[in-house]
Amino acid sequence: MSVATATPDLHQVHGLEGTDNPGPAPKRIVTGYGFWIFILSDMVMFSCFFAAFAVLSGETAGGPHGAELFNLKNVAIETGCLLLSSFTCGMASIAADLRNRFWFQVAMAVTCALGLAFLWIEFHEFADLVARGAGPSRSAFLSAFFTLVGCHGLHVSAGVLWLLTMMAQVFAKGFRADIQRRILCFALFWHALDIIWVAVFSVVYLLGSGA
Amino acid sequence: MTDVHHPHDPVDLAPGDEDEGRIGPRLIGYVIGLGLALLLTATSFFVAGTDLVWQPSIPVAIIVLAIAQMGVHLVFFLHITTGADNTNNVLALAFGILIVVLVIGGSLWIMANLNHNMMPMDQLMKMQR
Numbered sequence: 001m002s003v004a005t006a007t008p009d010l011h012q013v014h015g016l017e018g019t020d021n022p023g024p025a026p027k028r029i030v031t032g033y034g035f036w037i038f039i040l041s042d043m044v045m046f047s048c049f050f051a052a053f054a055v056l057s058g059e060t061a062g063g064p065h066g067a068e069l070f071n072l073k074n075v076a077i078e079t080g081c082l083l084l085s086s087f088t089c090g091m092a093s094i095a096a097d098l099r100n101r102f103w104f105q106v107a108m109a110v111t112c113a114l115g116l117a118f119l120w121i122e123f124h125e126f127a128d129l130v131a132r133g134a135g136p137s138r139s140a141f142l143s144a145f146f147t148l149v150g151c152h153g154l155h156v157s158a159g160v161l162w163l164l165t166m167m168a169q170v171f172a173k174g175f176r177a178d179i180q181r182r183i184l185c186f187a188l189f190w191h192a193l194d195i196i197w198v199a200v201f202s203v204v205y206l207l208g209s210g211a
Numbered sequence: 212m213t214d215v216h217h218p219h220d221p222v223d224l225a226p227g228d229e230d231e232g233r234i235g236p237r238l239i240g241y242v243i244g245l246g247l248a249l250l251l252t253a254t255s256f257f258v259a260g261t262d263l264v265w266q267p268s269i270p271v272a273i274i275v276l277a278i279a280q281m282g283v284h285l286v287f288f289l290h291i292t293t294g295a296d297n298t299n300n301v302l303a304l305a306f307g308i309l310i311v312v313l314v315i316g317g318s319l320w321i322m323a324n325l326n327h328n329m330m331p332m333d334q335l336m337k338m339q340r
Binding site for chain 2: 025028029031032033035036037040041043044047048050051052054055072076079080083084086087090091093094098184187188191192194195198199201202203206207209210
């Protein structure tokens, strides 16, 4: 990472002034980059579930197909929830950079409400499928479906817990540099979940109910 | 390592961070991103349910729209851009995309090939009996 003049004091300590070695990058960049690598590895993990689903999507073992099971209206509402929550999460990032506590808490609360609405709809969809005898043990297609969509749902649940933690930490400790780094990582996580959901609703629901 | 963030230094950007210090342009960026994402989502759902377009083209259209929307999210929400301060983030993303393409494409290719070359499962069961 090329840093021009971020840490002049360190340069003097190490006798590095005027050399090409710019010294270590600021901690915010190192943390954000490390978390970005984690998110990419998470996407690689999801790609394995997507591959499994794509291979198994026709193997219904005489059971119901996607077209008979999926309610696209619910999926559209879920998608709207996640898209809007990504937007409000961006608003929270801006408020955090401006160190505005009120708008940060408001934006995070809205993000939390939208995330919970998403989880609520998804939970009811799963409960409905199981009640109709289309649980994960019915066919290879449904096993792959519950693994993939459930894994995304678990990520959203973890994200909501993290979101509440960040609200509490900002409330108790304010916008310290380490809290700001955690907010940065949380925003990355939440936006990345939205990207994965785009793949889920396209591949699982739209392609699944067409085929 | 310093704990302080200097937004106006000519340094690298952390993924998710923006170059811009003022609120106005940042807010507009998120609004544009949300608008484009909603537009692409609505198009996807419309295409999936319509019979106005040639049916075999629908899966391709849905996948292309999904990839476009992921690009919109990356640029407007995650702020992964082509700027010089973003090189490391873009390179990591490129490697991630390479692995994802290999995993998904490779699985589909191999399994389609096996399906094509193997006997149907019921005949295979009869032979084993």
